[in-house]
Amino acid sequence: MKLYELCLTEAQALLQAGEISSVELTRAVLERISAVEPMVHAFLYCNCEQALVDAQRADVRRSAGGPVSPLLGIPLAIKDIIHVRGIPTTCGSRILEHYVPTFNATVIDRLQAAGAVLLGKTNTDEFAMGSSTENSAFGPTCNPWDLSRVPGGSSGGSAAAVAAYMALGALGSDTGGSVRQPAALCGVVGIKPTYGVVSRYGLVAFASSLDQIGTFGRTVADAALVLQTIAGHDPLDSTSLTDPVPDYVERLKKTDGLNGVRVGLPREYMVGGMQPQVEAVVLEATATLEELGAELVEISLPHTPYALPVYYLIAPAEASANLARYDGMRYGLRITGKDLWDTYHLTRGEGFGPEVIRRIMLGTYALSAGYYDAYYIKAQKARTLIRQDLERAFEKVDVIAAPTTPRTAFRIGEMVNDPLQMYLQDVFTLSTNLAGICGLSVPCGFASVNAADPGASTDLPVGLQLIGPALGEPELLRVAHVYEQATSWHQRSAPL
Amino acid sequence: MALDLAEVERIARLAHLALATDDLIRYRDQLSAVLEYAQRLQELDTDAIPPTATILPTHTVMRPDCPRPSSDREESLSNAPDTAEGMYRVPTILEVF
Structure with missing residues (x-):
C-alpha cells in the first residue's frame, strides 16, 4: 500500500x-x-x-x-x-x-x-x-x-x-x-x-x-x-x-450494533425526480441499518417541499448583506470609475461572477421595501415550520436516514444555464441547515450510469445522509460508523 | 412572479452592480423563474407562526474587557487597493464647492 x-x-x-x-x-x-x-x-x-x-x-x-x-x-x-x-x-x-x-x-x-x-x-x-x-x-x-x-x-x-x-x-x-x-x-x-x-x-x-x-x-x-x-x-x-x-x-468504539436505535425514514424524501438507481441504493442502505439492529420508523416532514424556496430567499438575503463589504476600498479588487458610485458598481459588477450576482440580486429584492414581508418574513416563518417538523420527528427517532442527493455526479456544463435545476440538487440537505441541526453523508453504494452499455459504464458513488438533532453528533457519528464498518463502500478507490 | 427589466435595473442599482443590458435580460429571466418557484410559500398559512431569526438560544454574550494587541498597521494595509501615508486612500465622497 x-x-x-x-x-x-x-x-x-x-x-x-x-x-x-x-x-x-x-x-x-x-x-x-x-x-x-x-x-x-x-x-x-x-x-x-x-x-x-x-x-x-x-x-x-x-x-x-x-x-x-x-x-x-x-x-x-x-x-x-x-x-x-x-x-x-x-x-x-x-x-x-x-x-x-x-x-x-x-x-x-x-x-x-x-x-x-x-x-x-x-x-x-x-x-x-x-x-x-x-x-x-x-x-x-x-x-x-x-x-x-x-x-x-x-x-x-x-x-x-x-x-x-x-x-x-x-x-x-x-x-x-x-x-x-x-x-x-x-x-x-x-x-x-x-x-x-x-x-x-x-x-x-x-x-x-x-x-x-x-x-x-x-x-x-x-x-x-x-x-x-x-x-x-x-x-x-x-x-x-x-x-x-x-x-x-x-x-x-461503543459498538453495540444498532440495537435500540430508531431510524426515521421521511416519506417526503423518497418521492419524485430521483434517479432510480440512487433510490434503490439508499433503500438497500436503510435495509442494512435494519439488519444491524436499527428499528426503521416511517416519519413525515410535511414542510419538506418548502425548504428549497425558504433557503433560496433566506440565504441570498443574508448573502446580499454579507457581500456588501466588497466595495473595493480596504481590500480586494478596485476598478476606478468616474466617481465613488461608479467605482462601487464597476468593482462589484466585474469582480463577482454570475451566480454570486444572481444571489445578491435575489437577496436584495427579497429584502427591499414592499417585498420584505412577502418574501423574507414569509420565508423566516416557513423556516419555523421546517424546524418544528424536525423537532417533532426527533421525539420519535434518534436519527433520520435519507439520500444525500437526488442523483449521482452530473456532467460538467450540464446545468450551468439552469440555476433552478442546480438548486434542486440541494433539496435533501437544506432542511438541516435551516434547522441548525447536524448531518453527514457516508458512502452507501454505487450507481452505474450507462448500465445499458456495460463497456462504457461508470460507477458513481452514492451517499446516505444521516441527520441528527441539535448536538446529536455522538450518536449520529456512531450510527454512521457502525454502518460503514459493516459495508465496504468506503474501501473502493476512484480510478485515477 | 415575472420581473420586468426596469425592476431588474432597480435591483442592480440597489445592490451596486454595473451590469450590461444582455446580463440584465438574462438575470430577469432567471430571477423570475426562481421567484415563481418561491411563490409556493404563499400556500402556507403562517399568520400564527413566529419567524425564525436565529436557531440559537438568544442572549447577550459578555466577555471581560481585556486590552490585547491589535493588528499591525502595515499588515492591515497590505491588502488595500490604494494607500497613502499609512492610510487607505479612497475616492472623494464629498464635492468641494
Missing part, C-alpha cells in the same frame, strides 16, 4: 508506532498531488514547501515524547474560504484574487496547535454559492470517479482531494449541503455539525445563520477526528456554543 492511500486513522497509528514519519507521509501526498492534480484541479493554492517544514516540525515534536494530538503530522486540505494567515484566500472569486489574510481562522489555529500539516487551499464555488464548483472563477474541479463530471459543491475541491488521495482529510463549509453533497458525489464522508459547534471566525461569511464549517475524511472516524480538533467554544465567535465537546471518537 502506498503511503498516500492510508486513511487518517491508519496513518496516525503508523506515525505513533514510529513506522513512518510525517515527512515521508507528506512527501508521498505531495507526490500524489503532482501526479493527479493536473487532472482533478482540486487545489487553488498548494502550500508544498511549508507543508514539508510543518511535517518536519511534527516529527521533532513526536520524537520529544509526551502526549500528542491525533492530527500531529497529518496532511490536510482547507477549503479556500477559510483564512490561513499568509497564504491567499480567494473564495473562488476574482474580487479576492490577490487577497492574503493577515490572521488565522480559529479552526486553523486549532489545527496548527495540533500539529496538522496544511497542504493547501481547495477549490470552491465562488463564495460557496453552488453545487458543482463550476462557479469558481478559477475553473471547475473534476470528479475523481469520472473526470467529465462535477465533484459537487461548493466544497468540491476538498471532497475531490480526499477522494483522489491528495489529502487524508479536509475542511469545507456547509450552508445548504456544501459538505454533504460533494462528499456523496465523491464517495467520501462529510460532516455538517450542529450550528455553533465550530467557530466561524475566519470563515468568509456567506449566509451567517446557516454557515457551518464541516469536515471530510475517507472514513467516519477520520472525519470525526478532524471535527474533534476544531470543535468547541471560541470567544471570537459569539454564536459558537459553550457546551463541552464530547469525545466523538471514543463514542465510536
